[in-house]
Amino acid sequence: MDTKTQSAYQDELQQLEATSQEIDRQLALLHATPVYYGPDVTEQALEGIREQARHNLSKAVEEPYFGRMDFQENGTEQAAPLYIGKAGVEDPQTGKLLVIDWRAPVASLFYSFTGGLDPASYESPDGIIEGLVYLKRNLVIRKQILQRVVDTYDRSQDSLAVGDEFLLYRLGENKDSKLRDIVSTIQAEQDRIIRAAKNTALIIQGVAGSGKTTVALHRLAFLLYQYREQIRAERMIIFAPNSMFLDYISGVLPELGVGSIQQSTFTDWVLDILDQEVKVVDPSLALQTWFATSGKRPVIDEHTPGRYKGSIRFQQYLDDCLTRFETTYVPASDFIPWEGAKLPIAKIREWFFVENKHYPLVKRRERVVARIKRWMDMQLERIWETSRKKELKKKGAQKLRSYLTAWPEHTAFSLYKLLYSETGRPESLPIELLHQLPETLVAQAAKQFKKKEVQHEDLAPLLYIHSRLHGIPSDRMFDHVVIDEAQDFSPFQVAVLNSYTRNRSFTILGDLSQGIHAYQGIMDWKEFSDLFEDNETGYFELERSYRSTMEIIHFANQVLTRGVENPLLAVPVFRSGDKVRVLQTKASERLPLMVQSVRHLQQGSAATIAVVARTEKQALQLHEALTEAGVEANLITAKQREYRGGISVVPIYLTKGLEFDAVLLMDVTASHYEVNLTDAKLLYVGCTRALHELWLLAAGDLSPLVLTDDSEIVSTESPF
């Protein structure tokens, strides 16, 4: 350590001691205050504040801050050090902030400042604040021990750009089984997204490993801080592709001090609203079909079920059907409960179509039926003779029951089923409407709906019908919605979600280059932005990839370029690692070489390893071989709900969103990965899951997607 670093270290030690003492003091005081359980509302509110403070300080005491910025605001005498941490800590005597919450406006300087001598500024509630930055320092504190002090900018030094050394140090670390927060190293382009205003539908195209998922989670924490008066955690939701992925990201929000944000898959969320009336067919069946090796895969076009039923055209079709249906929903005849009493149909129609027109269909029916009953009661009041009254009452009730059979109650599913049915259609839904649908869809529906089973792509239509029937209760509305892996969502899904979201407050993130679910997803972000007015959306691109080494990113980019026209290529951060290893072998050596490779990677520094198969069937076989060889590994299938870390065996299409220290891609042969869009994207996804090491194995001819003689990034030598 040179003298300058040593002195910085000493300064920071003293600062840490002083801050820790103050936090300890405040915590002791809070713990000494008895918890209030009484009925007084003011006291309850104060207890809430104390509870939050207890929680924040107990976290802060271990690791009070991670950054320091010396900033001299214009008009002040000298630069003041600002310490930035996960939670703010105030000195109650002076009101001075000992630690600034990373989400506070001034903390944005720590992330947005990229160096140079020019003044820097940030937006405060009172307007733009300008001044000079003198120092940007990263600090690693673990359990109150100062482990590292790294200056990434120093105004008095020669190099005036913010250096990457601290970021590289963090990126070089191994990962455990869960995604982590990045508060200490958020990059300027990520910070802009995190702090973007709430009431816009933000669309973010980010290359693999650019931090999309991480940024989305940090954005939720920011929104909760910035708009604490307007939004609530329980009314925010993050949609992710599957339960295992949700498990993988589940640690970040609690680490950031925000819990209770809903996390769900689109499927689970819709089924809950539909009260589990239907079942979704086993998702692995669809995956096996769409991710069969090339030649066995169905062709994808506009009639592909996912694309057809996910389109706005289909939403308009449903809309038209529902509007027609409504016109003849009321029975066609007068209601005559007994001889001499008649409720004219014109009256019933007036109640239904005029007086209650603002209510959703189900509610409207309920209200009109209740009104008919009241009308009947009034008619009965005119009759004095008790036995006659009783007799008519009974008769009226019977008549009403049969009258209502022409006015059946519907659920979203029963109505949806009706739209596909040749028989039993009301006159408002002529058979010609059915003939507008592709025949294959009608045939599939007839088969599945009998068993109350639907496909994933039926969920948005069902929810749409449900909301037309029932309306959307205010407690179901979201304050903010995050859609991760959004390239696999359909426009219809986003449109229907929009009706459940206040002020179109969305963060929609994804990567078109990873759009492997083309049978249901989008081809262009315009398909989503077209759903909103121009001034309601924002679009960001993230090009830098933080996950993988330069070698891995360059290699993955080559794969993509070979199968995709004009691909969006990732730019790696300057982190060099081992070369990508490509190993060819004989069929008989395939499994032994896999076992040997896994053992080798395990003995190195990799804590998490993925053995990636092309299909689920192959994953099963590879898992079996590893188990037989005594290597403990977890098999990941479409039904998996937990991600356990360690060694995972996983079909390539299920690796999306995850990351591993080392990835071993099996069977990268010409027959498994051909030169086409889907295979190139699949392989790209597989390659970009690796942080530090990427190995490819092929028993047979190598896939043309990976053929390269670039010896700078690839090695074909055996390490054994």
Ligand SMILES: Nc1ncnc2c1ncn2[C@@H]1O[C@H](COP(=O)(O)OP(=O)(O)OP(=O)(O)O)[C@@H](O)[C@H]1O
């Ligand atoms: N600013 C950063 N500082 C440190 N690590 C970062 C930063 N940004 C991203 N990372 C790391 O990069 C990795 C990739 O992040 P993340 O999974 O959020 O990316 P992604 O864009 O969602 O990836 P993909 O689309 O490939 O699944 C994670 O390990 C994350 O911690």
